[in-house]
Amino acid sequence: MTHKSEQTRYDLAIIGAGSGGMAAARRAAAAGLSVAVFEAAHTGGTCVNAGCVPKKLMVRASRMVDHAHEMLTLGWQLLCSDAQGVSGRRWTAPRASGG
Ligand SMILES: Cc1cc2nc3c(=O)[nH]c(=O)nc-3n(C[C@H](O)[C@H](O)[C@H](O)COP(=O)(O)OP(=O)(O)OC[C@H]3O[C@@H](n4cnc5c(N)ncnc54)[C@H](O)[C@@H]3O)c2cc1C
DSSP states (O other): OOOOOOOOOEEEEEEEHHHHHHHHHHHHHHHHHOEEEEOOTTTTHHHHHTTTTHHHHHHHHHHHHHHHHHHHHHTTEEEOOOSSSSSGGEEEEOOOOOO
C-alpha cells in the first residue's frame, strides 16, 4: 500500500510574519500569487509584539502621568474612590478664586 502525501504548491514562501513579511505577503496576494507565511513565534513580529506598538503604549502612558502631574500643579485634584477601578477616578476642577 502506498501513501501519497498531499502537497500544496505556493507561488511564494515567506519566512517571518513581521512587518516586512506581512507587507510582502499582502502585496503578493493582491497581485494574485498564492503565498505561504511561516512564523516561528508571534504574528506581527517585532513591531506589533515588542517594538513600535508596545513602545507607543508606554510613551502614551508616561505622557498621561506627566499630564496628571501638570494638572495637580494647576490646582486640579485627582480623587480615587477605588484604587483598582478607573471608573472610580475623577478630576475635580480648581475652585474659582472669586476675583
Ligand atoms: C523597541 C522598538 C521600537 C521600535 N519602534 C519603531 C517605530 O516606532 N516605528 C518604526 O517604524 N519601527 C520601529 N521599530 C523597528 C521595527 O520594529 C522593525 O523595523 C520591524 O519590526 C522590522 O520588521 P521585519 O519584518 O523586518 O522584522 P520583524 O518584525 O523582527 O519580523 C521577523 C519575524 O520573523 C520571525 N522569524 C525569524 N526567523 C524565523 C524562522 N527561521 N522561521 C520562522 N519565522 C522566523 C520572527 O519570529 C519575527 O516574527 C522598533 C523596534 C524596536 C525593537
